[in-house]
Structure formats: C-alpha cells, structure tokens
Amino acid sequence: MATVSLRNLKKSYAGAAQPALSDLSIEIADGEFLVLVGPSGCGKSTALKMIGGLEDITSGEVLIGDQVVNDFASRDRDIAMVFQSYALYPHMSVFDNIAFPLQIAKVGKEEIARRVQEVAKTLQLEPYLQRRPGNLSGGQRQRVAMGRAIIRRPSVFLMDEPLSNLDAKLRVKMRAEVAQIQRQLAVTTIYVTHDQVEAMTMGDRVALMRDGVLQQVASPDEIYHDPANTFVAAFIGSPAMNLFYGTLLRDAGGIKVKLGDATLTVPDAALAKYNLVRDHAMTDIIVGLRPEDLEDAALQPDHPVDQVFEAQVALVESLGSDHMAHVALSAPAVAVEDDVDNLEEVSMTGDIQGRCICRFSSQSKARKGDVARVAVACERLHFFDPKTGRALRDT
Numbered sequence: 001m002a003t004v005s006l007r008n009l010k011k012s013y014a015g016a017a018q019p020a021l022s023d024l025s026i027e028i029a030d031g032e033f034l035v036l037v038g039p040s041g042c043g044k045s046t047a048l049k050m051i052g053g054l055e056d057i058t059s060g061e062v063l064i065g066d067q068v069v070n071d072f073a074s075r076d077r078d079i080a081m082v083f084q085s086y087a088l089y090p091h092m093s094v095f096d097n098i099a100f101p102l103q104i105a106k107v108g109k110e111e112i113a114r115r116v117q118e119v120a121k122t123l124q125l126e127p128y129l130q131r132r133p134g135n136l137s138g139g140q141r142q143r144v145a146m147g148r149a150i151i152r153r154p155s156v157f158l159m160d161e162p163l164s165n166l167d168a169k170l171r172v173k174m175r176a177e178v179a180q181i182q183r184q185l186a187v188t189t190i191y192v193t194h195d196q197v198e199a200m201t202m203g204d205r206v207a208l209m210r211d212g213v214l215q216q217v218a219s220p221d222e223i224y225h226d227p228a229n230t231f232v233a234a235f236i237g238s239p240a241m242n243l244f245y246g247t248l249l250r251d252a253g254g255i256k257v258k259l260g261d262a263t264l265t266v267p268d269a270a271l272a273k274y275n276l277v278r279d280h281a282m283t284d285i286i287v288g289l290r291p292e293d294l295e296d297a298a299l300q301p302d303h304p305v306d307q308v309f310e311a312q313v314a315l316v317e318s319l320g321s322d323h324m325a326h327v328a329l330s331a332p333a334v335a336v337e338d339d340v341d342n343l344e345e346v347s348m349t350g351d352i353q354g355r356c357i358c359r360f361s362s363q364s365k366a367r368k369g370d371v372a373r374v375a376v377a378c379e380r381l382h383f384f385d386p387k388t389g390r391a392l393r394d395t
C-alpha cells in the first residue's frame with residue numbers, strides 16, 4: 001500500500017501546440033480512491049500513463065510511497081492497470097487469465113490456486129473459472145480483468161475508463177462493485193472517467209481537469225456545493241447549474257442581484273459563503289442557480305417574496321418524481337464552451353433570452369406557456385467573477 005504524489009507534472013507531446021498536461025499536483029492518500037474526470041482530450045489518460053510508466057514525463061515528479069519513480073520501468077512500480085479494453089486471452093480459461101500475472105512471476109501452483117480462488121470469491125467469479133472469456137457477459141469479462149489486476153496485490157491501481165464498454169445498466173452495477181472492492185482491498189486507486197456521475201459516486205475525492213489544467217480537487221460534496229469556477233459548476237451536476245450574467249445592486253436594504261427582469265435578495269448565508277461578493281468591485285457578476293434550488297412558488301406559499309421571480313414556461317419534462325421546467329429568463333446565459341459531448345446537459349446558448357432549468361416537484365401544475373412564479377433558495381445561490389469565472393470566495 002502506498003501514497004501517490006504528483007508534483008508539477010507536465011507533458012508536452014512532440015509537435016503539439018499546447019501541453020497535454022500543465023503543472024498537475026495532487027497528493028493521494030494511502031488507500032484513497034481518487035477520480036480524474038474531465039471532457040475528452042483534457043489529459044486524463046496522459047496523466048495516468050505517466051503515473052504508470054507508459055509515457056515519459058516532460059517535467060515534474062511522480063512518487064509512489066516516498067520514492068520518485070520517474071525512471072522506473074512500469075513493471076517496477078508495483079502498480080496494476082485496468083483499461084477500457086480488457087484484453088483477456090480468449091483461448092485461456094478465466095482461471096488462467098486471472099492466474100497469468102502470478103504464472104509469469106513463477107509463483108507456486110498451490111499458491112496460485114489459492115489466490116485465484118480468493119480473488120474469484122471477491123469478484124463473484126467462482127462459477128465461471130473454467131469458462132473461456134467468449135462465454136461470459138460484458139460485466140463478467142470486466143470482473144476477470146479486475147481479477148487479473150488485483151491478484152498481484154499491487155500498491156496502486158490505475159484504471160482508465162474501465163466501464164465505458166458496458167451498457168448503461170451494467171455500468172451502474174459495476175460502478176458500485178468496483179467501489180466496494182476498492183474499499184475492501186483498500187488499495188490506493190486512481191480512476192479515470194469522463195462521466196461526472198461515475199466520478200461523484202465512486203471517488204473519495206474528485207479531480208476535475210480541463211485542457212490539461214487541474215480545476216479543482218475536492219470531495220464529491222465539496223466540488224458540488226463549492227465549485228471553484230464556472231467550468232466546475234457547469235460540469236458537475238445533471239441537469240447542469242444554470243449560469244447567468246447578472247447585476248449586483250446595493251442599497252440600504254442589503255444586496256440584491258438582478259437577472260434580466262428578475263430581482264432577488266441575496267441573504268446573509270449566501271454572502272457569508274461567497275465572502276468576496278460584498279467587496280466585488282464591479283456590478284457585473286455571474287449567478288449560478290442549481291435546478292433543485294428552484295421550486296414552483298405555488299407550492300411554497302411562505303417563501304419570501306423577494307426571492308421569487310416570474311418567467312414563462314417553455315417546456316416541462318416529467319420525470320415522475322420531478323417536473324423539469326425550462327423557463328425563460330431575460331438575462332444572458334453564460335456559455336461554458338468546451339467539449340459539448342460531455343456537457344450535453346448544458347444548454348447554454350449565450351442568448352439574451354436564457355433558458356433556466358428548474359426541478360419542480362411533481363405536484364407542480366405549471367405547464368408550457370404558463371407564467372410560473374419560481375421560488376429561489378437564494379441562500380444557495382452561487383457567485384462567480386465574470387472576467388475570470390472564479391468563485392467569489394476565498395479558497
């Protein structure tokens with residue numbers, strides 16, 4: 001078991017205009033499950049390959065335990081890797097596939113048998129040990145690949161999108177299984193995914209990257225509730241946080257924020273959290289509203305009237321438990337440009353007429369075309385600097 005330290009890691013591929021990875025520093029605790037997440041091309045696999053010794057390090061250091069391993073061959077780093085493509089040996093049984101690393105290491109027959117049994121038990125593969133990979137389901141094959149990785153009892157697991165070949169339902173199941181096995185084995189794990197739900201549900205901490213630059217590393221809870229900037233705010237959460245350009249108003253009554261025609265009072269709780277709002281030099285500001293902090297005001301008669309806005313309903317999607325109401329807010333939406341594939345939930349157009357998605361509860365009677373009154377949990381508003389995109393709070 002071991003800690004992993006990434007210190008100012010940088011990677012420039014020959015001929016590339018920009019570094020694939022800039023100055024990545026993260027300290028990963030012994031036994032921790034760290035998820036590296038971000039849009040396609042942001043440098044996740046590059047970082048993982050550098051840790052695993054499959055890619056040269058341009059500058060910076062990788063430490064496993066207290067040893068700098070930059071110059072160690074992959075096989076000398078005491079790591080095991082699991083990738084998206086499992087690369088099992090098709091002509092060998094499940095038993096032999098799992099046993100393979102031990103056979104290479106010339107471990108004795110009896111010990112191999114014992115350890116394969118143990119791993120098969122952990123992974124619930126006991127009934128399948130004599131089968132060939134071709135006769136297994138996708139999830140079972142993925143477990144065999146995991147088995148081959150864990151049987152060596154490495155100090156560190158490196159996993160690169162190991163579940164992305166599986167169908168959606170199986171992925172959800174395997175997500176829980178992998179997380180559970182990791183906790184059981186308590187092996188330090190670095191897990192790469194582009195899927196923010198996977199990141200949020202599996203990781204002890206989540207490191208979100210963009211264009212080779214680390215944006216934030218924090219617990220799932222913290223990264224969700226205290227995003228460091230608009231990119232993090234828009235990437236984590238589904239549907240995404242609504243982000244609009246607004247104007248700060250200060251008067252004797254306190255601080256308000258204007259979003260198009262809507263004016264909302266900013267309560268002390270929000271100002272305490274976003275402690276730089278009070279002294280924000282500009283009146284321009286970016287305001288973030290999570291869909292679940294927006295409710296149909298008809299269902300909340302006691303909600304303060306200075307924390308309500310009116311907006312026309314453009315669309316209501318019923319999810320059974322909730323009604324997702326898309327309302328038109330006459331404020332410019334913030335365009336968080338980037339790999340749109342991975343931000344498909346982000347409907348940010350930069351139009352002056354922004355769409356704001358509200359998670360109304362199912363009792364809401366708001367329908368398309370209505371003018372709804374929207375109750376905003378203003379103590380949970382988020383505020384960002386419109387120039388830098390950074391959260392307006394000390395970090």
Ligand SMILES: Nc1ncnc2c1ncn2[C@@H]1O[C@H](COP(=O)(O)OP(=O)(O)O)[C@@H](O)[C@H]1O
Nearest residue numbers: 013014016020039040041042043044045046047
């Ligand atoms: N072998 C390589 N040679 C040149 N450029 C590469 C190579 N591998 C990756 N890149 C580039 O580095 C960036 C990061 O890639 P990668 O680490 O694979 O991203 P991710 O895993 O987050 O999708 C991308 O711009 C990609 O095109």
Ligand SMILES: [Mg+2]
Nearest residue numbers: 044045046160
């Ligand atoms: Mg990748």
